[in-house]
Amino acid sequence: xxxxxxxxxxxxxxxxxxxxxxxxxxxxxxxxxxxxxxxxxxxxxxxxxxxxxxxxxxxxxxxxxxxxxxxxxxxxxxxxxxxxxxxxxxxxxxxxxxxxxxxxxxxxxxxxxxxxxxxxxxxxxxxxxxxxxxxxxxxxxxxxxxxxxxxxxxxxxxxxxxxxxxxxxxxxxxxxxxxxxxxxxxxxxxxxxxxxxxxxxxxxxxxxxxxxxxxxxxxxxxxxxxxxxxxxxxxxxxxxxxxxxxxxxxxxxxxxxxxxxxxxxxxxxxxxxxxxxxxxxxxxxxxxxxxxxxxxxxxxx
Amino acid sequence: xxxxxxxxxxxxxxxxxxxxxxxxxxxxxxxxxxxxxxxxxxxxxxxxxxxxxxxxxxxxxxxxxxxxxxxxxxxxxxxxxxxxxxxxxxxxxxxxxxxxxxxxxxxxxxxxxxxxxxxxxxxxxxxxxxxxxxxxxxxxxxxxxxxxxxxxxxxxxxxxxxxxxxxxxxxxxxxxxxxxxxxxxxxxxxxxxxxxxxxxxxxxxxxxxxxxxxxxxxxxxxxxxxxxxxxxxxxxxxxxxxxxxxxxxxxxxxxxxxxxxxxxxxxxxxxxxx
Ligand SMILES: Nc1ncnc2c1ncn2[C@@H]1O[C@H](COP(=O)(O)OP(=O)(O)OP(=O)(O)O)[C@@H](O)[C@H]1O
Ligand SMILES: [Mg+2]
Numbered sequence: 001x002x003x004x005x006x007x008x009x010x011x012x013x014x015x016x017x018x019x020x021x022x023x024x025x026x027x028x029x030x031x032x033x034x035x036x037x038x039x040x041x042x043x044x045x046x047x048x049x050x051x052x053x054x055x056x057x058x059x060x061x062x063x064x065x066x067x068x069x070x071x072x073x074x075x076x077x078x079x080x081x082x083x084x085x086x087x088x089x090x091x092x093x094x095x096x097x098x099x100x101x102x103x104x105x106x107x108x109x110x111x112x113x114x115x116x117x118x119x120x121x122x123x124x125x126x127x128x129x130x131x132x133x134x135x136x137x138x139x140x141x142x143x144x145x146x147x148x149x150x151x152x153x154x155x156x157x158x159x160x161x162x163x164x165x166x167x168x169x170x171x172x173x174x175x176x177x178x179x180x181x182x183x184x185x186x187x188x189x190x191x192x193x194x195x196x197x198x199x200x201x202x203x204x205x206x207x208x209x210x211x212x213x214x215x216x217x218x219x220x221x222x223x224x225x226x227x228x229x230x231x232x233x234x235x236x237x238x239x240x241x242x243x244x245x246x247x248x249x250x251x252x253x254x255x256x257x258x259x260x261x262x263x264x265x266x267x268x269x270x271x272x273x274x275x276x277x278x279x280x281x282x283x284x285x286x287x288x289x290x291x292x293x294x295x296x297x298x299x300x301x
Numbered sequence: 302x303x304x305x306x307x308x309x310x311x312x313x314x315x316x317x318x319x320x321x322x323x324x325x326x327x328x329x330x331x332x333x334x335x336x337x338x339x340x341x342x343x344x345x346x347x348x349x350x351x352x353x354x355x356x357x358x359x360x361x362x363x364x365x366x367x368x369x370x371x372x373x374x375x376x377x378x379x380x381x382x383x384x385x386x387x388x389x390x391x392x393x394x395x396x397x398x399x400x401x402x403x404x405x406x407x408x409x410x411x412x413x414x415x416x417x418x419x420x421x422x423x424x425x426x427x428x429x430x431x432x433x434x435x436x437x438x439x440x441x442x443x444x445x446x447x448x449x450x451x452x453x454x455x456x457x458x459x460x461x462x463x464x465x466x467x468x469x470x471x472x473x474x475x476x477x478x479x480x481x482x483x484x485x486x487x488x489x490x491x492x493x494x495x496x497x498x499x500x501x502x503x504x505x506x507x508x509x510x511x512x513x514x515x516x517x518x519x520x521x522x523x524x525x526x527x528x529x530x531x532x533x534x535x536x537x538x539x540x541x542x543x544x545x546x547x548x549x550x551x552x553x554x555x556x557x558x559x560x561x562x563x564x565x566x567x568x569x570x571x572x573x574x575x
Pocket of ligand 1: 335358362546
């Protein structure tokens with residue numbers, strides 16, 4: 001008959017696998033070590049950021065978050081041994097010049113992005129323009145100031161307008177590249193759907209491509225604004241400084257960043273304190289635009 | 302006699318029994334230098350569903366998209382022949398393709414709702430055409446005819462992209478019929494859908510043909526037998542060195558599937574069914 005023995009097992013059943021954590025195995029030790037290393041590196045990277053914010057709040061907060069906040073935000077900068085005073089003209093000047101920069105760079109940036117992202121994505125002009133825009137994002141900001149100085153300031157003098165134009169030069173590539181990216185992300189089948197409904201090319205762009213890419217475009221715009229608000233170098237050559245509120249766009253104009261630069265080097269305690277206050281105010285403005293970018297960046301659909 | 306004297310096969314023209322809404326006569330369709338389709342006469346009858354079948358790459362989509370000039374968006378595309386729609390050649394010089402597409406709508410293979418609310422998706426075409434009447438009423442009507450109303454009536458403000466694939470496709474159909482076009486072209490409208498959603502879309506098509514004229518590309522033979530009144534069978538001709546599509550046979554669906562005239566049709570259909 002059959003000589004297969006069914007009573008003894010020919011093969012040992014496998015030992016039960018060990019599924020618990022093996023804390024002292026080499027693999028586990030390595031993994032733990034690396035995890036710790038990344039934690040430490042992250043902590044080190046956060047130190048400068050946190051200490052700057054701490055210093056700003058510590059040194060600038062005393063004037064900003066106190067009963068004199070009204071005077072600080074609206075008052076004129078003090079001269080010499082004067083006490084009190086504020087950063088009013090610089091605050092308004094920064095907002096006005098960033099506003100001018102936005103008014104110039106946003107429409108041009110978005111229109112150019114429509115050309116690059118939707119109309120002619122792969123033409124020679126587009127490829128070159130895209131490359132130049134990328135180069136411009138890494139452009140030292142002081143050169144934007146020098147450029148506007150040579151083109152405008154030499155002929156018309158220092159002014160808020162020149163400062164705004166210098167900021168626009170810096171904002172343009174950021175707006176352009178973000179808007180192009182956002183619009184080229186709009187899927188072709190969505191555009192096909194619009195053409196299939198009987199949309200003209202203009203309608204496809206206005207009703208489908210722009211609204212669909214809007215959140216991405218707004219994020220780019222807000223980041224450009226936040227970046228421009230903190231710039232000082234381009235304003236040195238273009239807007240200069242002023243101790244009074246801006247009344248016309250063709251006069252020298254104060255800005256927070258230049259005020260910080262001027263006052264922090266002065267031998268007067270009051271001015272140094274104001275420089276800290278202005279720094280804190282500037283950081284808060286930049287932060288506000290960044291948060292706005294995040295909120296607007298959340299897609300509705 | 303030389304070798305070229307061997308005439309190319311050309312299908313016998315299909316004699317439509319009813320009104321012909323779109324009379325499509327293709328001489329040649331090119332993509333650049335590539336001859337994609339040749340010599341095909343495809344009449345689309347009023348209030349009927351015309352199905353296009355055939356192997357992949359035979360030019361079904363190309364012919365269908367030629368019927369509302371969707372192919373104009375492809376730069377290398379060139380159409381020779383004519384497409385008569387209510388007595389006008391839609392390829393005539395003075396014709397605006399944008400206007401053509403408002404009368405001859407399209408539903409695509411992949412559901413493609415806009416990134417807007419469900420309501421706005423359906424209202425899109427109405428707003429585009431500056432519709433003066435009651436938009437809300439028309440949106441509801443379109444969603445009801447697309448058999449979607451009950452599923453979405455409580456969430457019209459939600460994103461069109463939040464729906465399931467089958468619901469999205471029915472939303473696209475609702476969007477296409479909201480403006481009450483004359484003809485609806487559908488390129489494999491069910492290929493992204495599961496069997497249940499496919500059935501729903503098919504039933505919907507059978508209802509829609511009461512009011513509209515439909516033309517549909519499908520890879521699914523059973524689907525063609527279920528919904529198409531008339532079927533056009535295309536094939537690819539590789540004998541000339543290229544891969545040129547052409548119409549082999551067109552006729553009532555029953556005749557095409559039960560008693561095809563051409564050997565090629567017989568082979569294709571039996572191959573698909575067995
Ligand atoms: N945009 C295009 N540019 C160049 N050639 C194209 C283009 N679209 C289609 N073709 C070619 O035209 C021929 C017919 O294509 P078409 O998409 O009409 O086929 P089809 O019958 O719809 O195939 P399927 O069943 O796979 O969808 C194919 O050989 C294809 O390669
Ligand atoms: Mg196809």
